[in-house]
Amino acid sequence: MSESGSAEATAAPSRGFNFxxxxxxxxxxxxxxxxxxxxxxxxxxxxxxxxxxxxxxGAVGVSLMAWPRARSGLGRAGAGAGLFVSVALLxxxxxxxxxxxxxxxxxxxxxxxxxxxxxxxxxxWDGEQIDVAAAANDKLILVFYRGHW
Amino acid sequence: xxxxxxxxxxxxxxxxxxxxxxxxxxxxxxxxxTVAQRFDISYPILSDAELELTDALGLxxxxxxxxxxxxxxxxxxxFIIQDGRIVWRDLTxxxxxxxxxxxxxxxxxxxxxx
Numbered sequence: 001m002s003e004s005g006s007a008e009a010t011a012a013p014s015r016g017f018n019f020x021x022x023x024x025x026x027x028x029x030x031x032x033x034x035x036x037x038x039x040x041x042x043x044x045x046x047x048x049x050x051x052x053x054x055x056x057x058g059a060v061g062v063s064l065m066a067w068p069r070a071r072s073g074l075g076r077a078g079a080g081a082g083l084f085v086s087v088a089l090l091x092x093x094x095x096x097x098x099x100x101x102x103x104x105x106x107x108x109x110x111x112x113x114x115x116x117x118x119x120x121x122x123x124x125w126d127g128e129q130i131d132v133a134a135a136a137n138d139k140l141i142l143v144f145y146r147g148h149w
Numbered sequence: 150x151x152x153x154x155x156x157x158x159x160x161x162x163x164x165x166x167x168x169x170x171x172x173x174x175x176x177x178x179x180x181x182x183t184v185a186q187r188f189d190i191s192y193p194i195l196s197d198a199e200l201e202l203t204d205a206l207g208l209x210x211x212x213x214x215x216x217x218x219x220x221x222x223x224x225x226x227x228f229i230i231q232d233g234r235i236v237w238r239d240l241t242x243x244x245x246x247x248x249x250x251x252x253x254x255x256x257x258x259x260x261x262x263x
Contacts, residue, residue, distance in 0.1 A: 047246045118202070123195065
């Protein structure tokens, strides 16, 4: 009985579909997209994308586990492609979070403290026309927001 | 929670400290209205689509826009203004990371002595 059990265990990977080879890159896609579609809404997940990095690292792990299970040439090609996708998407998030995000113009181009706010009138979302200089006569928090978060 | 929503959650505290909150975006008025309604924003979000105010303060970030029709956007920036002049700023070095409302409130109380 134990003999047949071990034979079953060693034979099993060569039979049927190697699900891990597909699960790895699928998890990687979820790990990358969920950052932009969901987790970036909260600073705790956004500022340092630790959760998405963990998911993507897990995806690479799953893809690595799929490798020894691949027996045929086609299976190895599939597992290899899956591993490539997982690693590539992890690399993409790292590039975005640790390089692209720091690409900003020289802060020296911004006006100095003490600069007077110019008299410019702009429309708010409810149609109200606001002269920023007039609003700045009181204490004012002025936030430049460029979308998404 | 988005940056604008974060400010909204503390809007009473900002007002109690005597400060008005105004956001500026490069988007058209309609898009700002959508954002304001989605996050229940009560303060103004001004549309600086021509980047007039953005350029006046030296905030233009070339080529950072997502849409073809608006290639340039302001860099994320937060100012505290008193008596018409800038007295404090936060220019993040990472455009994903914006100042938290709590920290901004602390800076406001510190700088303006309220």
